[in-house]
Amino acid sequence: MIRFDNVTKRYPDGTVAVDSLDLTAETGKITVFVGPSGCGKTTSLRMINRMIEPTQGSIWLDDRDTSTIATHELRRRIGYVIQHAGLFPHRTIVDNVATVPLLLGTDRKKARSDAMDLLERVGLDRGFAKRYPAQLSGGQQQRVGVARALAADPPVMLMDEPFSAVDPVVREQLQDEFLRLQDDLGKTIVFVTHDIDEAIKLGDRIAVLRVGGHLAQLATPADLLARPADAFVAGFVGRDRGYRALGFSEGHELPHHEEPTVRMGETAPAASEAAEWLLAVDGEAHPQGWINVEQTAGREVTEELLYRGGTLATQGGSLRAALDACLSSPSGRGVVVDENHRLLGSAQLDEVVQLIKSEPGPAGADGDTGTGTGTQGTSGATAAVLQKGPA
Amino acid sequence: MATGGPRMIGNVITWLNDPSHWRGTGTTDGIVTQLERHISYVGIALLIAMLIAVPLGLLIGHTGRGGSAVSLANAIRSIPSIGLLILLVVIISPHFHGRTQAGFIIPTEIVLMLLAVPPILAGTYAGVENVDPAVRDAAYGMGMKGGQVLLKVELPNSLPLVISGVRSAALQLIATATIASFVPLGGLGRFIYDGLAQRDFPQMIGGGVLVALLALLVDLLLAAIQRILVSPGVSGRFSKRADRRRGAAGEADSRVAAVDEAGVTV
Numbered sequence: 001m002i003r004f005d006n007v008t009k010r011y012p013d014g015t016v017a018v019d020s021l022d023l024t025a026e027t028g029k030i031t032v033f034v035g036p037s038g039c040g041k042t043t044s045l046r047m048i049n050r051m052i053e054p055t056q057g058s059i060w061l062d063d064r065d066t067s068t069i070a071t072h073e074l075r076r077r078i079g080y081v082i083q084h085a086g087l088f089p090h091r092t093i094v095d096n097v098a099t100v101p102l103l104l105g106t107d108r109k110k111a112r113s114d115a116m117d118l119l120e121r122v123g124l125d126r127g128f129a130k131r132y133p134a135q136l137s138g139g140q141q142q143r144v145g146v147a148r149a150l151a152a153d154p155p156v157m158l159m160d161e162p163f164s165a166v167d168p169v170v171r172e173q174l175q176d177e178f179l180r181l182q183d184d185l186g187k188t189i190v191f192v193t194h195d196i197d198e199a200i201k202l203g204d205r206i207a208v209l210r211v212g213g214h215l216a217q218l219a220t221p222a223d224l225l226a227r228p229a230d231a232f233v234a235g236f237v238g239r240d241r242g243y244r245a246l247g248f249s250e251g252h253e254l255p256h257h258e259e260p261t262v263r264m265g266e267t268a269p270a271a272s273e274a275a276e277w278l279l280a281v282d283g284e285a286h287p288q289g290w291i292n293v294e295q296t297a298g299r300e301v302t303e304e305l306l307y308r309g310g311t312l313a314t315q316g317g318s319l320r321a322a323l324d325a326c327l328s329s330p331s332g333r334g335v336v337v338d339e340n341h342r343l344l345g346s347a348q349l350d351e352v353v354q355l356i357k358s359e360p361g362p363a364g365a366d367g368d369t370g371t372g373t374g375t376q377g378t379s380g381a382t383a384a385v386l387q388k389g390p391a
Numbered sequence: 392m393a394t395g396g397p398r399m400i401g402n403v404i405t406w407l408n409d410p411s412h413w414r415g416t417g418t419t420d421g422i423v424t425q426l427e428r429h430i431s432y433v434g435i436a437l438l439i440a441m442l443i444a445v446p447l448g449l450l451i452g453h454t455g456r457g458g459s460a461v462s463l464a465n466a467i468r469s470i471p472s473i474g475l476l477i478l479l480v481v482i483i484s485p486h487f488h489g490r491t492q493a494g495f496i497i498p499t500e501i502v503l504m505l506l507a508v509p510p511i512l513a514g515t516y517a518g519v520e521n522v523d524p525a526v527r528d529a530a531y532g533m534g535m536k537g538g539q540v541l542l543k544v545e546l547p548n549s550l551p552l553v554i555s556g557v558r559s560a561a562l563q564l565i566a567t568a569t570i571a572s573f574v575p576l577g578g579l580g581r582f583i584y585d586g587l588a589q590r591d592f593p594q595m596i597g598g599g600v601l602v603a604l605l606a607l608l609v610d611l612l613l614a615a616i617q618r619i620l621v622s623p624g625v626s627g628r629f630s631k632r633a634d635r636r637r638g639a640a641g642e643a644d645s646r647v648a649a650v651d652e653a654g655v656t657v
Contacts, residue, residue: 049532051528051532071534072534072535075532076534077534080529082525084523086528086530087529088529088544089548089625090547090548090622103534103535131629132623134627134629135629158532
């Protein structure tokens with residue numbers, strides 16, 4: 001647990017970066033600090049490992065005041081991941097990862113072999129170990145950054161916009177893997193981002209900060225979307241929040257109807273025998289894409305003919321995914337799959353809308369957010385992960 | 392005169408090829424001896440300069456304080472070397488009597504050292520200052536102490552600039568150490584000054600050629616040392632083998648990304 005107790009940071013020129021912050025980041029959870037530039041989110045994060053010293057107030061790590069711990073000792077117990085990874089250019093990847101264990105006096109051989117295991121954990125091949133940071137892509141470097149922060153198995157991790165310098169595809173991959181890793185590790189994590197979508201996807205709880213270092217709201221993602229505390233938070237949470245909130249509404253039994261399919265490699269039926277759009281599946285009933293029967297009649301169904309614009313809704317997944325599956329499908333029928341990504345059938349848009357209507361009030365605003373508190377981040381992630389199939 | 396150029400080159404080669412010029416004669420010291428002296432003047436000055444400038448540069452770069460010392464040191468370079476040398480000889484040599492050459496060697500070494508400090512200091516300072524702030528931030532964030540950050544992170548990453556400062560200092564010293572012969576000391580400058588005085592141009596030019604060759608050799612030597620000392624991660628000299636593997640892995644990575652992307656849609 002990390003607790004901010006009336007923490008203020010005032011610079012000598014009078015600028016107040018953080019103003020009387022009271023906040024608790026719960027053990028084993030991801031707490032996201034989000035806000036516009038200049039809101040003091042990074043300053044707050046850096047005060048935890050005393051990269052910046054607070055002017056007033058104290059920060060507690062469980063039951064110890066961090067100001068009573070020598071800075072280097074404190075920092076070695078706290079994993080630290082920064083935006084551009086900040087890997088040591090002169091050290092190989094494996095030695096970068098082993099940095100903190102070596103500082104703590106672990107012998108080199110053990111530190112290195114542990115580092116190798118960690119590389120695999122963060123999704124890097126062992127072949128990377130002997131390379132240097134300059135030989136890696138931004139996304140790979142960031143994975144190494146995460147591995148380095150985890151190396152001494154610290155209970156607490158601080159992550160300062162770790163994924164914001166990589167392209168969107170890689171960012172999403174890193175976020176998903178990060179959540180999977182956190183499911184295993186259960187670290188107490190404070191995560192800074194300026195991206196509200198990232199905050200909603202990753203956070204168990206989100207602290208929205210406003211310029212001048214005031215805490216505007218601390219809430220679960222669902223709560224934040226459903227009940228922004230004031231106009232600033234509402235503005236910051238932004239558009240589409242009704243739609244995004246559907247991402248937290250899960251576990252519904254999606255109505256679905258049998259959907260005619262054609263197997264990849266088979267011959268597409270004549271236009272008269274089928275509806276305009278026909279779903280193509282592979283040998284194991286994994287949906288592959290839609291074909292337009294009028295254009296493909298009589299031809300063999302191949303990759304090139306497929307229209308891949310539609311997303312998948314997973315049975316038991318979020319209403320957001322279900323709605324999106326309907327909206328993105330060229331046939332207007334949303335493809336519903338089971339947890340193994342096998343085709344169950346298709347759902348109509350108005351059926352999904354009916355389900356949404358049956359939700360009490362705006363999603364999550366029915367006062368039962370308490371039940372979601374512990375799992376929001378994880379389940380949000382599940383929704384995101386489940387939209388993707390294994391290929 | 393038309394044949395003067397080629398003949399002069401021939402004469403210089405003849406001078407350089409004469410074994411007696413290398414061994415020396417009973418009355419004059421040969422190239423070998425003067426080369427040794429030259430190297431020792433340069434070596435001592437360079438070593439002292441490094442002992443002063445590298446720690447100072449590291450400290451200034453690490454603390455970010457005292458940057459003006461770097462500019463000040465640079466200003467010293469503009470003092471004419473021969474003028475300073477004569478001034479120091481006038482001040483220092485009366486304190487030494489008898490057969491010792493210390494009265495000339497000390498002023499020479501001081502002049503050379505003053506020339507060598509600025510490039511090494513500037514290189515070291517710039518090297519530390521240029522370390523990526525994110526890297527320094529990470530180093531502290533990992534729990535390194537100030538000294539560890541300096542020695543384990545800032546120094547290894549600033550080495551290319553430190554060494555290039557040393558290289559440029561070495562070149563300048565090798566050229567300037569010829570002035571040791573202006574006060575009655577040896578070194579390769581001996582041939583230049585004597586050749587000039589005796590209108591023995593092959594000897595004068597031969598001396599100049601030797602200085603240039605020495606500079607070239609020393610620079611090559613320092614370049615080799617640089618290759619050994621600087622991490623491939625900093626110099627960008629990765630082994631070919633690793634690069635090939637990297638290419639393969641890079642493709643694999645993008646395949647994963649592509650597959651992931653494809654998995655999103657149907």
